[in-house]
Amino acid sequence: MSDYIIEMKNITKKFPGIVANDSVSIQIKKGEVYALLGENGAGKSTLMSMLFGMYEPDEGEIYVRGKKETISSPKYATQLNIGMVHQHFKLVSNFTITENIIMGMEPQKKFLGILPYVDVKGSDKKIAELSREYGLEVDPTKRIDEINVSTQQRVEILKMLYREAEILIFDEPTAVLTPQEIEFLLDIIKGLKEAGKTIILITHKLEEIKKVADRCAILCKGKLVDVLDVATTSTKEMANKMVGREVNFEVDKPEPHYGKEVLSVQNLTVKDDNGFDVVKNASFSIRGGEILAIAGVSGNGQVELADAIAGLMPAAGGKIILNGQDITHDNIRKRIDDGIAYIPEDRQKYGLILDFQLKENFPLKNYCKEPFSKKGILNYSEFDSFGEKLIEKYDIRSGQGNKTIVRSMSGGNQQKAIIAREVEQDASLVIFVQPTRGLDIGAIENIHKQIVAEREKGKAILLISLELDEVMSLADTIAVIYSGEILKVADAKTLSVKEVGEFMMGVKGNETKK
DSSP: OOEEEEEEEEHHHTTEEEEEEEEEEEEEEEEEEEOOOOOSSHHHHHHHHHHHHOOOSSSSEEEEEEEEEEOOHHHHHHHTEEEEOOOOOOTTTSSSSHHHHHHOEEEEETTTTTTTEEEEHHHHHHHHHHHHHHHHOOTTTGGGGSSSHHHHHHHHHHHHHHOOOOOEEEEEETTTOOOHHHHHHHHHHHHHHHHHHHEEEEEHHHHHHHHHHHHEEEEETTTTEEEEEEEGSSSHHHHHHTTOOOOOSOOOOEEEEEEOEEEEEEEEEEOOOSEEHHHHHOOOOEETTTEEEEEEOTTSHHHHHHHHHHSOOOOOOEEETTTTOOOOTHHHHHHHHTTEEOSSSSSSIIIITTSSSSHTTTTTTTSTTTTEEETTTTHHHHHHHHHHHHHHTOOOOOGGGGGGGGGOOOHHHHHHHHHHHTTTTOOOOOOOTTTTOOOOOHHHHHHHHHHHHHHHHTTTTEESOHHHHHHHHHHHEEEEEEETTTEEEEGGGGGGGHHHHHHHHTTTTTSOOO
């Protein structure tokens, strides 16, 4: 019997224009947490998609529990007790939690001993018990479109456990979670390991690897670079091997030189679809050459605030002034023309048209203007040259270059594409909402440099991030939001991490705003 529950030997997988995996060999022990670390587009997800039967390797062999297997479909992978939680969840939004979990394995009963029907109520009870057993409490009767992202992830994990998976693959599981939700998930992974499960964790977050993983395989541009013992390896060493160069964890930020006021938000109130105030009487301003970061725990109104400034949500009260002009009730096109660039929180829903080519996504804000069109006729040669320029300038990894369908790209490279488009707008106000979510350390370093570079050009930057370290290292000014209210606005140098954290939790909410 093999010492390893999974062995992948000399796996090669090619797509048009790219070698995703180049003769990769890994061996995973039963009951360990094995991390796959690498940059966006390094081939991590592709490798595990072959283990889960979504692709078949062009070359190489896969062994499960010492036996050579041809894993031709996810269904067969499930029969081998392999489960996978994908980065972008595979859930039916108008089905209940139970209906999603039992799909394809529906338990049946017979009415009057004759007519078969799906035992949903019995399944609800079983799912509730399973969720409690693993500390993944859910309400099985809730529909997917009624629950938040972290609960959807619990549903994906429960799908694997319901199918009695012993080998659990997590693909970038923390990319869409808040810091608090991340800690909870890492505790779940530790619990699954203690229950005897084998965990494969696809990630590029070094601190998470240090907390839960036993060993770590590093991929770089499709090749296996090294396999490391996590306990004896520093995060800096991991980062350098992952990126293939020395990584600078510090943000190099010159002293600010402030220009005139670009954005003034005055007593802004925003209501949600149910008529509740999600932003309450918020006021702040941003000057040219200034990065103002909004710090807050997820769900405290910061995204709605950004959406209202960009024109995605209406203002219920107050004013938004851009370069001295009142834009409170202007449409989105007018705001773009007046100088607002916007990197949204949800890159797939609001940032890109996933079934368009990469070159078609870049001019989305300017396709109606020269040089992209003239008298209503699109100039496709300009689409090509503009796309090539941005792909090279922003290091966007795409298998077929300009012609790559955006849906086929890694999440991190999708994010790079949005940032490239918005920065190239040359807008006076650039709004970054969670700009580094789901990105690897090398890409994060690069995007931080781009944010600082925009500041040095005299742009006003509004940064909304759930990463407190990111806020503290990039911000010139910090505004802390709690329950829709701006509790504090102050020079970043005057605030400690502890103070910002206290404001984020509403502890100092009774203090006078600066």
